[in-house]
Amino acid sequence: MNKLLLFLTAAAALFSACGKDDPDPVDQLPPATQTGANTFGCLVNGKPWGPRGNISYPNYTVSYDVFPDGGLLEIATYRIYGSGTNDLQFLSLWTKQMNGPGTYSFLNTQTAIAGFADQRTNCDWRSRDSTTTYRRGQLTITRLDLQAGIVSGTFSFTLYKPGCDSIRVTDGRFDRKL
Template identity: 45%
Template structure:
């Protein structure tokens, strides 16, 4: 028994040390997003159902495209992104009009353009991988906050969050969204 005591102590010590290595602290998914800036940094990020989403990959076009057209519907802002990861392709876009200055714009407003769209392919065959806020959506809410709207230096920045519910599908929750781009 006495001869085995050092062996038992060594085993206890090893098991305690291995617990430390296998006990990672939970990481904040928002830490993977770009910071919210207002410099025209050409960044975009959000959490889609709690998972980080940033533009990634290349299909021959830019994975982040932000356009402002002052002559369309009193000022239309379009944000288009995609993320390619292996066979999975995700697309997220926001269109809002009229946008003429900084402020809060609602996805629930009845007038103008106020859409948020999300696609995830390949997805489930029941149609829940394509959600367009202006088609077949039972519920939508959220806001786009334009925090910098500088037409002289051609910079637009802001934050956003929204929820979309399509009948027969889980609610799509987009939170902690931010973008900063040169137009």
Template identity: 50%
Template structure:
């Protein structure tokens, strides 16, 4: 009899809702000008958050500059912190939908900074201190008539003595 009374209690206590997978916490990959941005940064969801007198997600595209220049700039204040993290990526010679390499030095690059980290690991910007940068920016929609640009991205950054920065499953969709 005691076992029958304890069984429902054990079932209730044993049932816990699993947390959503990190990728499920990102906005969907759209191509409609939805003003959406998200990625996994070292396996954790990373989206724009906070405000410092300028928008936390800016995309600019100039088709006449260096064969088409795309810049994606995003920042956040994690968990209400007073410090900023930011991601910037893009580059030149982006004139149509397609995949474009992000490289250590060249037409297309990616950057990360977390101003709460100790130097020198707070900024992953340029060579020679940044020794490894590789990845891909894929533009899935570039519609100047409708003013929509969308795409996906992934990249890895390394600086000696610092943890590697791995950005995966990135997506952006912006009305220009």
């Protein structure tokens, strides 16, 4: 009888574990806010990604410079994802001629650039690089408030170059005090 009870308990535990849905990876990202919350997150090939670790300079920086033809926004992030010296990934976004909220396509490499680099795989995808043969995506600025010192937005992009897998960045969001 004890063996039957043990078998039924194990089977019930197995079936209940199979019935649970995996958590949505988007739920693991910071919320898309516009308050200067100093957050950044996205999915990289379906997995949550955000700045992590420290290699002697901040792992998430945002700068905005004003020029006569519009501002220049640069977002730079990195994460350490292991213990090896090459376990480092970088994600960057850049746009110029920006005067306020709007959408900037990474197809127009004169005004917007997306990039991702993985030192472990030695792959470096840049939307402006001629070796990147496929580029799609956009950066949307949802708030640019210079008085309050806040810039917020969303982004997504897909880049491919021969010799490297595609990099798909989706559900990206950032909210930063300048």
